[in-house]
Amino acid sequence: MSTFADAVTTEEPVPFDPFELQDTVAGNVVDPYPKMAELLAESPVHVGPVDLGAGADPSFSDRPPPVTVFGFDECVAVLKDNETYSSTVYEGVVGEVMGRTILQMDEPEHRMARALVAPAFRSKVLERWEAGLVRSVVDGLIDRFVDRGRADLVRDLTFNFPVQVIARILGLPGSDFPRFQRWAIEITSVATNWERGVAASADLRDYFANVMAERRASPDDDLISELVAVEVDGERLTDEEIYSFLRLLLPAGVETTYRASGSLLYGLLTNPDQLQAVVEDRELLVPAFEEVVRWEPPVTVILRRATRDTELAGVPVQAGADVALLLGAANRDARKYEHPDQFDLFRSSRQHVGFGFGVHVCLGMHLARMETRVALDTLFDRVADLRFDPEPGQDYHIHGLAFRSPLALPVAFTAR
């Protein structure tokens, strides 16, 4: 029997301090969107430092001036032109902590490397995790608070389910979850504590080395067994590539889903008519999730580096310039969206760049969609009359600059 199905609800979640994952480098930014809209209205592309509320980055005089892209069409143009705009910009900090991954590769290497891991993330392949895995993880978490009639859905649900889902998809034994979640927090918050993040990266390497040896000896129905066996056109993944990919899954696959599911609940709880509609028609969870990835993408900015002198929206871009793509600003481009600042799951356009675009588009988007849909579907099956229940005098909002999500979601409800 596969390991992931064992002992679904027995492990205590790691005590949660939401500030551990806050974007302290970027400061305490509540809402960067008005400033982004202002700068976008001036020009969809800016050259030189921009200040979005956390202070402008110091510019380095020996480097070409950085470029910031606010417009939707301009972000799409950059992401589609992966020859002019290279992903090797991620070789630095990210590459050092995670190891060499598809995130930092250009074509044609990227396509070959991605093809090795992509089959495991197809929507049809992921269906097998829905009922037995995701739903049981979420049910186990809901069991802990459902009788109270109140909860903080960040602390009690959204922070915990994505890491448990990934741990089970990797086939890790339940007894390893607490330390796996600890490593996930440490590697994800490497920007605020470098040494701790690098240590977690090394610990994860040792940990995965043991798990991979076990799976080679006795393969199971899990992602690590799949990765050690995969072969496309005679190409296989090296052990080092697998460690790096698995490490990348923590920030890329855990933190993003934690943030997006929290922001989706925030969007629904603060728009009770839309919450009501989704509770009554669960099919609407599909457009609702897509809308939150537009309205509040968990990662609001990604980077590229110009490989040659070029021009974007008439603005000169120098070879070697870092190009910051403000996905959050692009997703609210008033030239493309009506009432762009409103969460509206019924809007007609589904197009957004919240998962990125081009050949590097989020590999895990189908997993994120499925996990969040099943998590909320399960929640709505277990509780009725779900409503926002803020403490008097407290202000709740989606928070952050580069990474955004609510810090708390106090709710009241009736157990079904």
Next chain:
Amino acid sequence: MPGPFVIQVDRELCMGSGNCHFWAATTFDLGDDGRVVVLDPDADDEEQLRVAAEGCPVGAITVTRADPAG
């Protein structure tokens, strides 16, 4: 008898995101090589086809109305 839409896919450009299958599952799928295949060009409605084409991250899908005279 041709259906109301002509669907063109560029399999060289396709990078197998699976977004088309997500939005229009009876029209698009990924083949064994991980690239798009068109199953049934008339299976999904216009809205689904539009979303699938717009959502292709590499712009490998175009959907046009068939010319009734053609």
